Every structure is written in C-alpha cells, then in structure tokens.
Amino acid sequence: MLADALLLQLGYNAALVTIGAMLLGVAAGVAGTFLFLRKRALVSDAISHATLPGVGLAFVLMVAMGGDGRSLVGLLLGAALSAGIGLLCVQWLTTRTRLGEDAAIGAVLSVFFGFGIVILTIVQTLNAGRQAGLEGFLLGSTAGMLRSEAMLLAVSAALVLALVVLLRRPLTLAAFDPGYAEAAGWRLGRIDLAMMGIVLLVTVVGLKVVGLILIVALLIVPAVTARFWTERADHVVVLAGLLGGLSGYGGAALSAVAPALPTGPIVVLVSFGFFVVSLLLAPGRGVLASVLRYGRYQRRVHVRQGLLALAQGQPIYERLTHRLLRRAGYILPDGVATADGQAAAAKAQLDEARWAIVRGDLVFVSAATRYDGLTEIETVLTPDQITDVDARIMAPQAVT
Amino acid sequence: MGAEFVALSLPPILIGICVAVACALPGNFLVLRGQALIGDAISHVVLPGIVVAFLVTGVVAAGPMLAGAAIAAIVAVVAIEAIRRLGQIEAGAAMGVVFTAMFAGGVLLLEQSDTSSVHLDVEHALFGNLESLIWLDATGWASLFDVQALATLPVELPRMALALIVVAAFVWIFWRPLTLASFDEGFAQGVGLPTGAIGLGLVIVSAIAAVAAFDAVGSIIVIAMFICPPAAARMMTNRLTHQVAWSAGFATLAAVIGYVLAGYGPLWIGASASVSAAGMIATVSGLILAAAALCGPHRARNG
Numbered sequence: 001m002l003a004d005a006l007l008l009q010l011g012y013n014a015a016l017v018t019i020g021a022m023l024l025g026v027a028a029g030v031a032g033t034f035l036f037l038r039k040r041a042l043v044s045d046a047i048s049h050a051t052l053p054g055v056g057l058a059f060v061l062m063v064a065m066g067g068d069g070r071s072l073v074g075l076l077l078g079a080a081l082s083a084g085i086g087l088l089c090v091q092w093l094t095t096r097t098r099l100g101e102d103a104a105i106g107a108v109l110s111v112f113f114g115f116g117i118v119i120l121t122i123v124q125t126l127n128a129g130r131q132a133g134l135e136g137f138l139l140g141s142t143a144g145m146l147r148s149e150a151m152l153l154a155v156s157a158a159l160v161l162a163l164v165v166l167l168r169r170p171l172t173l174a175a176f177d178p179g180y181a182e183a184a185g186w187r188l189g190r191i192d193l194a195m196m197g198i199v200l201l202v203t204v205v206g207l208k209v210v211g212l213i214l215i216v217a218l219l220i221v222p223a224v225t226a227r228f229w230t231e232r233a234d235h236v237v238v239l240a241g242l243l244g245g246l247s248g249y250g251g252a253a254l255s256a257v258a259p260a261l262p263t264g265p266i267v268v269l270v271s272f273g274f275f276v277v278s279l280l281l282a283p284g285r286g287v288l289a290s291v292l293r294y295g296r297y298q299r300r301v302h303v304r305q306g307l308l309a310l311a312q313g314q315p316i317y318e319r320l321t322h323r324l325l326r327r328a329g330y331i332l333p334d335g336v337a338t339a340d341g342q343a344a345a346a347k348a349q350l351d352e353a354r355w356a357i358v359r360g361d362l363v364f365v366s367a368a369t370r371y372d373g374l375t376e377i378e379t380v381l382t383p384d385q386i387t388d389v390d391a392r393i394m395a396p397q398a399v400t
Numbered sequence: 401m402g403a404e405f406v407a408l409s410l411p412p413i414l415i416g417i418c419v420a421v422a423c424a425l426p427g428n429f430l431v432l433r434g435q436a437l438i439g440d441a442i443s444h445v446v447l448p449g450i451v452v453a454f455l456v457t458g459v460v461a462a463g464p465m466l467a468g469a470a471i472a473a474i475v476a477v478v479a480i481e482a483i484r485r486l487g488q489i490e491a492g493a494a495m496g497v498v499f500t501a502m503f504a505g506g507v508l509l510l511e512q513s514d515t516s517s518v519h520l521d522v523e524h525a526l527f528g529n530l531e532s533l534i535w536l537d538a539t540g541w542a543s544l545f546d547v548q549a550l551a552t553l554p555v556e557l558p559r560m561a562l563a564l565i566v567v568a569a570f571v572w573i574f575w576r577p578l579t580l581a582s583f584d585e586g587f588a589q590g591v592g593l594p595t596g597a598i599g600l601g602l603v604i605v606s607a608i609a610a611v612a613a614f615d616a617v618g619s620i621i622v623i624a625m626f627i628c629p630p631a632a633a634r635m636m637t638n639r640l641t642h643q644v645a646w647s648a649g650f651a652t653l654a655a656v657i658g659y660v661l662a663g664y665g666p667l668w669i670g671a672s673a674s675v676s677a678a679g680m681i682a683t684v685s686g687l688i689l690a691a692a693a694l695c696g697p698h699r700a701r702n703g
Contacts, residue, residue: 098700100434105437111628121673265504
C-alpha cells in the first residue's frame with residue numbers, strides 16, 4: 001500500500017496531490033532558506049496563522065452571495081488577503097512602534113488566529129452541514145480532495161516554485177550579503193517584500209496540504225537541516241529544496257495511505273526525521289562528528305602530555321594516557337619508554353622548546369597565535385624559520 | 401439576570417481574568433527580554449506532554465497532565481538549546497523546528513489513540529472551552545457564601561487562581577533581580593546575580609501559567625495574553641511598575657469584554673448562538689494593542 005502510494009499508484013488525485021506537495025515542499029524549502037538566513041524564520045508563523053480569518057470570512061462571504069462557500073480558489077484568495085494584512089501589521093508594529101519583531105509576530109499570530117476562531121464558530125452556526133472543510137485548513141487534509149482542487153494545488157505549487165527560481169539571484173544576494181546587495185543597486189526593502197510575498201504564497205498554497213499551524217515547519221526545517229550539511233550558500237538552497245521536496249512527497253504519500261490522519265503532522269514529522277538524521281550524522285556539525293572530533297582531540301592531548309612527561313622522565317599514572325601511549329608503541333606495559341617512544345618524546349620536547357622561542361618573539365607574533373600545545377611547529381613555520389629558531393635554542397648564552 | 405449570571409457567566413469570567421493576568425504578568429518580562437515567542441512555543445509543546453500523560457495514566461487528571469506538560473516543556477527547552485549550540489542555528493529557527501515537530505507528534509498521537517471517550521482533542525487544545533465551565537449549583541449571588549454550593553465550582557477556577565497567586569508571588573518576590581536581568585543582563589551578571597537561573601525561572605513560571613490555563617481556555621488565548629497586554633502597556637508608560645499595572649488592567653479588560661461580547665454580542669445583533677469566548681478575548685486584546693499602538697503616549701521608539 002505504501003509502496004503504491006510512493007509510486008503514485010493510488011489514483012490520479014492522490015498522484016496529483018503527492019506531486020503538488022513535492023513541488024510545494026521544494027518551493028517552501030528554497031524560500032525558507034532565504035527567510036532563515038535573513039533571521040526572520042518565525043515571521044512565517046505569523047503569516048500562516050493570519051490566514052485563518054481570511055478563510056472564514058471568504059466562506060461567509062461566498063455563502064452570503066449565494067454560493068456553496070467551499071470553492072478552494074475563493075478560500076485561498078481570502079487567506080492570502082488576510083495573511084497580507086497580518087504581514088503588514090507585523091511590519092508596521094516593528095518599524096513604527098517600540099515593539100520588537102518577536103512581540104509583533106506573537107501579537108499578530110495570536111490575535112488573527114483568535115479572530116479566525118471567532119469566525120469559525122460563526123461559520124459552524126451558519127449551516128451545520130457545509131463547514132466540514134474549514135477545519136482541514138488547521139492541520140491539513142488531502143483525503144477526499146476534488147480533482148479540481150488537486151489540480152489547483154499542483155499548478156499553483158509549480159508556479160510558486162517557478163517564481164522562486166526566477167527571483168533566486170536577488171534573494172540569494174540579500175540573504176548572504178545585504179550590504180553588498182544594496183551597494184550593487186538592489187533595493188533591500190523590495191527584495192524583502194518579494195521574499196515575504198513568496199513565503200505568503202507558499203503558506204496559502206500549503207494551507208490545504210499542511211495546514212496553517214504547521215506550514216511554518218515546511219519553511220524552517222528543511223533550511224535548518226540543509227545548514228548542517230554544508231557551509232556553502234548555494235548548496236544550502238539546493239539541499240533545502242531537495243529536502244523540502246522529499247518531505248512533501250513522502251508525507252503526502254504516507255498520508256494517502258492513512259486518510260484518517262491529518263496530512264500536516266505527517267509531512268512535518270517526515271521532514272523532522274530528515275532533520276534528526278542530519279543532526280546526528282552530518283559531517284562537521286552533526287552530533288556524531290562532534291563526539292568523534294572531541295575524542296580525537298582528547299587523545300591528541302593525552303598522547304602529547306604523555307610524551308612530554310616521558311621526555312622529562314616522569315612516571316605516567318593517568319590510565320587513558322598510559323593506554324594510548326602503549327597502543328602507539330611508545331611505552332612498555334611497565335611504563336618504560338621504547339625506542340620509538342624516546343624519539344617521539346624528544347621530538348615533542350623540541351617542539352615545545354621551539355614554540356617557547358616563537359611565543360617569546362614579536363617577529364613571530366602571528367605564528368604564535370596558532371599555539372595550542374598540540375600543533376606541530378612544522379605546520380606553522382617554514383624550514384628556514386625553524387632553522388633560525390633552532391639556532392637560538394642552541395645558541396650559547398653569556399653568563400653574567 | 402442574577403441567578404443565571406452567577407451560574408453561567410461568573411465562573412468563566414473569573415477564570416478568564418485569572419488566565420489573562422497570570423499570563424500577562426510574566427509576559428511583561430518576556431516581551432522586554434525579546435523572548436515573546438516562548439509563550440508560543442510552550443503552548444505548542446504542551447500538547448504532546450498532555451497526550452503522553454493521558455496515554456500513560458489513562459485518565460484525564462490535573463496532576464499527570466501538569467507533569468506531562470512540564471516534562472514536555474523541559475524537553476523542548478533542552479532540545480532548542482542543543483540545536484542552537486550544535487548547529488549554530490539562530491534561536492528563532494531552532495524554536496520553530498522543535499515546537500512544530502513536537503506539536504505534530506502530539507497531534508498524531510492524539511488522532512491515533514482512542515480518546516473519544518474523554519475530553520481531549522486538538523480543537524479543544526487550541527480553543528479551549530471557556531463557555532462550558534459553568535457552576536451548576538449556583539442559585540444566585542447568595543451562593544457565593546454557601547459552602548455547599550461553593551464546593552461544586554468548576555475545578556478550573558481554584559486551580560487557575562492558585563496559578564495566578566504563584567505567578568504573582570514570583571514576580572513580586574523576584575521583582576528586583578528580574579528587572580535588572582531584563583534591562584541590563586551584563587550589569588546584573590556583574591553584581592553577581594545568577595542571570596541564567598533567573599531566565600530559567602521566568603520560563604518555568606510562564607510554563608506554569610500556560611499549562612494551568614491550557615486546560616481551561618486553550619492555547620491561543622495563552623499566547624495572546626502573554627504578548628498583547630504587556631505590549632499595549634509598553635506603549636502607555638516608561639516605568640516598569642506602571643507597565644505591569646497597565647498590563648494587568650488590559651488583561652482583565654480583554655477577558656471581561658471578550659467574554660461578554662462572545663456570550664451576548666451575537667444576541668444583541670439578533671443571532672442565536674454565541675461565538676468562541678477564547679477567540680473573542682484574543683481579538684479584544686488585539687484591538688486594545690492596536691489602540692495603544694496608534695495613540696499610546698509612549699508608542700514610538702526612543703532613540
């Protein structure tokens with residue numbers, strides 16, 4: 001069943017929804033990266049919660065005009081409108097009053113959402129049978145989507161993605177080097193506006209799939225996940241898009257198998273799964289890599305200190321040091337240095353002596369900053385410089 | 401009016417006021433410290449905690465739910481901090497990752513498990529059900545002095561009042577260190593205050609307020625009350641004592657007006673049913689904030 005869903009074998013609608021969710025995921029991942037790098041990730045939370053009153057009012061309006069009230073286009077237009085107003089409120093509160101952006105986000109998020117709930121309770125009393133669709137906007141529901149709705153989702157997700165690709169140059173510039181972008185003649189304010197516009201579109205298109213409470217995850221999580229794998233700007237964007245697409249695809253497919261469950265949490269948890277794997281396993285920033293790096297560092301310190309102790313003829317009591325030196329073949333089980341050990345110890349002591357000269361001489365001031373008790377001096381100074389330092393170690397000193 | 405009001409409206413209004421003030425008091429400091437969204441995060445992560453507590457114990461009781469919520473809040477704080485440090489990721493984004501994932505997990509757990517027999521569902525968690533907290537045994541104002549009738553008050557009221565007392569006591573006792581640490585963390589550290597512990601204490605007290613309120617009124621009103629009344633109060637004055645007083649006043653106002661509008665507003669315009677009180681209270685608090693942002697005497701940023 002799951003394999004069928006992943007291979008798009010569960011019917012035309014489900015396939016459309018899955019592909020639409022994938023496109024949406026890619027667009028969200030890429031747009032979210034810019035948002036994340038501009039350090040405005042949580043603004044999207046305010047935008048997404050601010051869609052609720054729009055959805056409710058659009059429904060009420062459409063019913064009042066004699067319609068069915070469930071037209072997805074109308075609901076999404078309402079959502080976009082009220083999300084836009086919410087975004088303007090955040091901007092206005094941040095720039096025109098003394099409130100910080102976090103307070104502005106929280107205020108807009110909670111008030112718009114609260115007002116949306118009020119409208120929803122009104123909708124519920126209008127005519128009990130028809131409101132069923134609106135709760136789906138909270139947590140997403142793709143089960144029983146109409147053909148036209150699935151089509152709308154897939155097409156608009158593709159359009160948003162195209163828009164992101166079209167605007168990638170200025171967005172990248174503004175995200176990574178706002179100062180340079182301004183100097184190069186871009187209007188930072190407009191780029192930010194475009195970025196927020198894209199985020200708004202992603203949110204609105206994603207309402208039916210992920211739901212307004214959790215859509216923020218689709219924007220943030222792929223970007224944060226991608227950041228673990230690479231230090232390069234363009235790679236983060238591509239990787240985030242990829243991860244977002246995979247989350248959307250996998251989540252929607254899983255959800256097609258379990259129609260009773262809301263789609264949004266499934267998509268988010270798939271995305272979070274990628275995040276956890278990255279957190280643990282990513283090279284460089286991952287937990288496993290950090291632990292390994294720490295262990296390697298610890299072993300280097302122990303070996304170095306052990307060798308220095310050997311050079312000075314001191315006994316080694318520390319267990320880890322003892323074990324490491326033995327494993328390296330530097331000492332015998334009773335703590336006596338082998339020939340290898342004596343050579344390495346002498347080398348370590350020479351290194352320290354050279355470092356002492358380097359650190360005591362202003363000529364080497366930049367090299368001296370590299371001293372950490374572990375770095376071999378050959379990696380910092382040229383052979384000529386080392387000869388020079390050695391001459392000073394060996395040089396006879398006048399006795400006064 | 402009397403008997404019906406005491407039985408149907410007085411308890412929800414009092415609970416609403418307690419919730420509003422209990423959240424607004426620590427909210428003042430959260431807003432000043434630029435941590436306003438902690439309320440948002442807490443109210444999201446409380447859900448999985450409560451669901452797990454229910455699944456483990458099998459009952460919907462205050463004790464286990466409170467414990468579950470507290471554990472979830474601690475897990476969230478640790479996770480946010482770990483992600484922030486390990487990945488060198490901005491706090492807001494780390495928060496976004498953690499609270500959405502935990503909320504998603506909570507929703508799925510809730511939907512998967514059989515909770516149809518008990519009063520626990522996602523919508524209830526979001527909007528709460530303030531209107532249902534009625535006092536059946538009240539017959540009029542005289543019931544307030546009737547011990548037997550008082551015993552049947554909705555349990556949320558004493559619980560919420562207790563939370564309010566705890567929060568108020570915390571703010572009152574730690575007023576000076578809180579103020580110092582919020583305005584000038586460097587100086588507070590310099591004079592030897594444990595700023596880390598103060599920050600953590602503030603988060604814990606906020607979590608207590610949020611968890612206690614969550615059961616009665618849902619999470620959305622909690623977020624609104626953490627932020628809107630303090631933010632509005634911030635526009636009214638430059639003195640912290642005045643700000644806290646204003647915020648408590650605004651919170652009370654929002655709770656009372658919001659409840660009355662939700663309960664009686666639709667009747668005034670001829671509709672039959674009432675609307676969500678929690679949503680209405682949040683809306684009113686937003687209107688108060690809007691008014692303060694438009695005409696508060698200290699709305700502009702100084703310098």
